[in-house]
Amino acid sequence: MNTRAIEQFLKVVELRSVSRAATVLGQSQPALSRALRQLEADIGTELLYRDGRGVRLTDQGERFARWAAEFVDQIDQMRRDLDGEAGGRLRGATIGLLPALSRQLAVPLTRALRDLYPDALLRIVEGSCGHLVEWLADGRLDIAIVFDKPPLRRLNPEPVATQFLHLVGAKSLGKLGSTIPFRELADRPLILSSRPLGNRGELEGIAQRLGIELDVVMEVDSLDSLLKLLEAGEGWSILPAKALQEEIAHYRLQAAELIEPRMDRTLVLVLPVNRVPMPGAAALVRAIKSEIQRIYAVEGRRPRDTGIGWADRAQPMQRGAE
Structure with missing residues (x-):
């Protein structure tokens, strides 16, 4: 049982509807339904039941x-x-995101932060890692x-999640399978x-370690521009497919997870130093x-050592995890 699940439950109770609560919370209805079922499992009793007009509380649900x-x-x-002890309430913040991450995180992050800090002025800026x-x-x-890189280590980045890289085209x-060995990249532009x-x-x-040569036909x-070139069939690229799943569907692309070796990218938070x-x-x-x-958790991601498909291959990380 976690605080987020309890807050989700209270929003459903307030609106008397899972679908309306999902819209307000900025998540899908199936994801919210799963969270509610898990909450009931954690507590060990049924909290809600559906009727023709939405959802209602059980007797145990009323007490809970x-x-x-x-x-x-x-x-x-x-x-x-705690905010007061740390120097006062947040009044505003500018958050930098990579373009690929912005597509996945901008809306849910904005909604969540507005709920927590309704009076704060929040800005989201996109840029490359170097620019950010x-x-x-x-x-x-x-x-x-x-995404973490060795030069960032001096900034004490805080790991948040892992995403696995895919061949996209x-x-x-x-047709691609669900996975593709790295060695097979040698035959693709x-x-x-x-x-x-x-x-x-x-x-x-x-x-170089595998003794193959990559055929790089274009740098973008x-x-x-990259997604449009991929849609046109001009070649293949290596991308964190989960962060771009909406774009992959929109541009009618396909993705296969790279294996032998598998490649992952660690998502980190970086703060200013000095x-x-x-x-x-x-x-x-x-x-x-x-x-x-939470975004990763409600979308069914599981630990990296399980054999799951590309649509699920990302998961939360704890600080210090490998």
């Missing part, structure tokens, strides 16, 4: 709802007290959410980012981390 409302009030008070780190250093960003180029960006260096290092650093934290910074980090992990 009263306790849950008091519990959430106490949690909110604790957050307010540069903007952190010169004060234009308060926090960045990027047009269906017209031939690839459209990749330029060397200073993305995962180009890692890809070339693995190819714009995600939108700068006094803004009021409410600690609470903001907690909220962002919690929301990102």
Whole structure:
């Protein structure tokens, strides 16, 4: 049982409808239904039942709802007290996201942070990893959410989640299975980012160890341009498919997880160094981390050592996890 599930339950009770609550919470109805079923399993009793006009509380649900409302009030008070101890309430923040992540995270993050900080002015800025780190250093960003790279280690990035990389291309180029060995990339024309960006260096290092040569026919650093080229069948690319699942569907693309070796990318939160934290910074980090992990949790992601398909291959990570 977790705080988020209890808050979701209370929203369903308030609106008397799972579908309306899902819309307000910014998640799918099946995901919310799963969260409610898990909450009932954790408690060990049925809390809600459906009738022709929506959902209603059982007798046990009535009792639990009263306790849950008091519990959430106490949690909110604790957050307010901690914010005050950390230097005051958050008044505003500028959050930097990679373009691929922005497509997946911008809407749910905005909704969650507005609920927590209704008076704060929140801004979301897109840019490459290099640009986001540069903007952190010169004060234009308060926090960045990027994929981890060795140069970032000096900034003490906080791991949040892992996403696995896939070969992505047009269906017209031939059907892919659910996985593809890295060695088979040698036979495919690839459209990749330029060397200073993305995962180009890692890809070339693995190819060298396997004794193969990658056929890079084009370098593109714009995600939108890359997706259009892939749709046109101009080649294949290596992307975190889960973060781009809506785009993959829109551009009629397909994806297969790279294996032998598998490649993953760790999603991290990065804060400015040598700068006094803004009021409410600690609470903001907690909220962002919690929301990102909630997004992964409600979409059914499981640990990386299980054999699951590409649509599920990402999961929350704890700080310090490999």
